[in-house]
Amino acid sequence: MSPSLPIDSLKDTFLTQLKSHHLVVEAETGSGKSTRLPVWAAEHGRVLVVEPRRVACTALAEYVAQLRGDRLGQGVGYAIRFDNRFNAQSNIVFVTPGVALRWLSEDQLAAFDTVIIDEFHERRWDTDLLLALLKQKQTHRLVATSATMDSRRLAQYLGAERLQATGRNYTVEVSHLASDSRNMPDVRGVEKKVAEAILPLHQQHQDILVFLPGRKEIAQCAAQLKQVFAAAIAAQQIDVIALHASVSDAERHRALTESDKQRIILATNVAETSLTIPGVTLIIDSGLERRTHQRNGRTVLGLHAISAASAEQRKGRAGRISAGHCIRLYGKAAPMERLTPPELQREELVEPMLAAASCGSRLEDLSFADPVPEKSLAQAQDKLLQMQAIDSSGQITAHGQLLYPLPIDTLFAHLITAMPDKASREAMVDLAAGLSVYQRIWQMPGGEESREKLAQWEPHHCDAMALIKLLRGSVPEWLTIDRDVLAEARQLSQQMRDALALPDLDVASAVRREAWLSAVMRAVPELVYVRRQKRRQALGNGFGEVSIGRDSRFPEQAEAAVVFDQFALPGKGVKQNLVLATCMAPVPFSLLNELDFGEAQLGEAEVTEAGCQVAHHRVYAGRVIETRWQAPQGASALEALVDMVLDGLLVDGLAAQIRADIHQWNLYLALGRYQAEVCTRTPEPVEVRTWLQAQLEALGVESAEDLALFSAEDFPFEGIPEWERADFDTEFPYQVVLTDLTLNIEYQVAGKRVLAIYAGGNRKADPKRWELPRWQGWKIRYRKASRTIDIK
Known part of the structure; x- marks a missing residue:
C-alpha cells in the first residue's frame, strides 16, 4: 500500500469535478500530484499524461506501474523518442509533449478521454501549444497541474475549476551564501562554492542535491567534489552522481534509488519538478539555468538566473522525509523574476507554427495563456512559406506534412525532403541526426599529430563529412568520441531512414559530396557564407554574420562554406549576438558561380593596347567571387564608357570640366540666382553621370574608339549664362x-x-x-x- 500524500485530500473533489469540468490543480512539489492524479483520472477512462521531460516520463511510468502492481507496458506505459512501452489496453500512458502533438496530428488523440498536462509552469512551447489546441477542440477533459503557476489565471484561461493542495511535509530552512544580500547568482567558481557549502554540513544530512545550470558545470563540480571527498569515495561512503537529460538509465536509477552510501546528486533543473529523489535533506542551489531567449530576431541560449518560482521548486526537493536545509549561493534580496517567461515569448516560432498547422490550426488563431509576439509570428510564417511547408492561408502543404513527422529541426527536415537523389538524402539524414542530439559527438584533437591524422582521415576539412563518417561506423581510435551520444545519433538516423524507406545505416550509399552540397545550396541558399576580406574569422551571407567556431575544422585557405549548424550566444551590446558556426562544409567560389550565386556588377575599366576592357564582377555577401574582363557591350558598354570618362581614362579634361560646370549650376539654383528670361536650361538640378550618359546616347557613342573622335569641347554644358559665369566662379x-x-x-x-x-x-x-x-x-x-x- 502506498504512503499517504498531501494530494490525497483532493481525491473525492477531483473525481466529482472531472466528470463535468476541466481542472487546474495547484500543488507544491512533493504533494503526489504527478503520481496520484493519473490513477484517479483513469477511473473515468483512458488517460494521457504529458510530462515535459523524458527522464520524468519514464521514471513516473515505472513508479505508477509499481504502485498499481502492474508490469510496465501493460496497464501503465510510456512513449518517448526511440522508446515506448505501452499497448492498446494501457489505460495510463505517459508521453513527452512532442509525442502528444504528433499523435494529435494523426488521430486527434481519439483513444484517450482525459489529458493531463503535468508541470505546466515550466511553460515549454510544446505544452503551451498542446493545451491551446485541446482547448480549441474541446474533445477531451483537460487537467493542468502546476506547482508555481498563477493557477487562478490558468483556470480562467481554460474555463476550469481550481483545486489546491499543500505539499511539503517538513520545514526547510533556507540560508544564503553571498557577501551582499542583493548579489545575483554567479557561475564563476561555482564548483568551489558548492564544495565549500557541502563540506561543513554533509555529515548532518542524508543525501544532497545540487542544482547546476548544465553538463559543463556538473562535470567541473563532480571533479572538485571527487577531489575533496576522495577518501570517503574510496571507502564507499559517498557517491557523486550526475543527473541530466542525457544520462544513461543506470545513472538515472542511481540518482532515483536510495543507497547505503551518501549520495551527492549534481542535477540540472531536470530534477526541479516531477522526479522524486528519496533521501534528500540538503539542497545546494546555484540559482542558475541555461535558457533560450530571443535576441535581435534569433533564438540564443544563455545563462540566466532562475525565477523566484523555480527557486521555491528547488527548495521543495528537501523536506520530504524530515526537516531539510536549502543553501542558496546568491543573496536573499537578489532581484529575481517572479516566473520563468514562456518559451513562446522567448524563441523562434517555426516549429510551433508547423506543429499547429499539422494539427489543423493556425498558430496566430489560437488562444494562449500569454500573448505570442507578432514579430516572431511573422518571421516564422515567412520561413515556412519559403520552405513551402504552409500555403498563403497558413494551411499545411503536402511538403509540410512530410516535414512535420521527422523528429528533427524543421530546417533539416526541409533539407532532407529537398534532396534530389537517394545518396544525397541519406547524407542529409545522417548529418541531421548527428546535429540533432544533445551533445557534440566528437571533440577536436589537441595534438598536432592527431590533427594530422584527422586531416588524412577526412581530407576535405569538412565538419559535415566527419560527422557522416562517424555515424556510418568509421570511428578512429585516436579521436575522442562520446559513445552514448553517437549511439543516439545512429538510432535517430535509422529511425528517419525507416520512415523515408532509405537503406539501413550499415549499407548507406556513398556520399557524392559536391552533388550533395550543390543540392543543399539550391534548397536553402542562405546557408552559404563567404569570408569577410579583412576579418578572416567572420563569414557573411548578406543577412547575418557567423564566426568560425573553435571546434570547426574550416581551413585557413577556404573562402566559402555551407554552414549547417550555428550556436548563438548573447554579445556585449543590447542587440548583438555572437553566432558561432559549429558545423561547416568548405565549398569553392567556382561552385557558387556555377549555381548562379550573387549579383553581377560592373567594376573598373581600363584601356590597354588590346583596347577597352571592363571588369564584370559577381558579388555575393560583399565579396567578389568571380571577375571576368571583356570589351564593353550593349547597355553595360555605355555605363563602362561613362565610368572611364569620369575616371579620366577617356576624353582628356572632360571629367573635370563637366563636374565643375554641373556643380556650379546646382549651386546657382540653390542660391536662388536663376532667371528664366536669361537661362536656357530649365531650373532643375543635374546629376553628372546621368547627364553624361544622355550625351553619349544622343551622339550614338558605343565604344572607346567612337569616343576617341571627340574632345572636351564637344560636350558643352549650358547652365549659368556665359556672361555671368566668371563673376559667379569668383564669388563661389x-x-x-x-x-x-x-x-x-x-x-x-x-x-x-x-x-x-x-x-x-x-x-x-x-x-x-x-x-x-x-x-x-x-x-x-x-x-x-x-x-x-x-x-x-
Missing part, C-alpha cells in the same frame, strides 16, 4: 588654389556654411582666412583627413 569658387595647397569647396546653402576640403599640396599649416575668398556672412570650416576645424 568650385576649387581654390593657394601656395602649396589646393582646396575643393563644398557649399551648404541652407546653413550658409563653406567646407574647404584638402585636395593636395605640401603645406602643413592650416589656411588663413585672409587667403580665402570673401564669402561674406558664411561660416568657413577646413577639413583634412578626419580633422575638421573652424577658420576665423
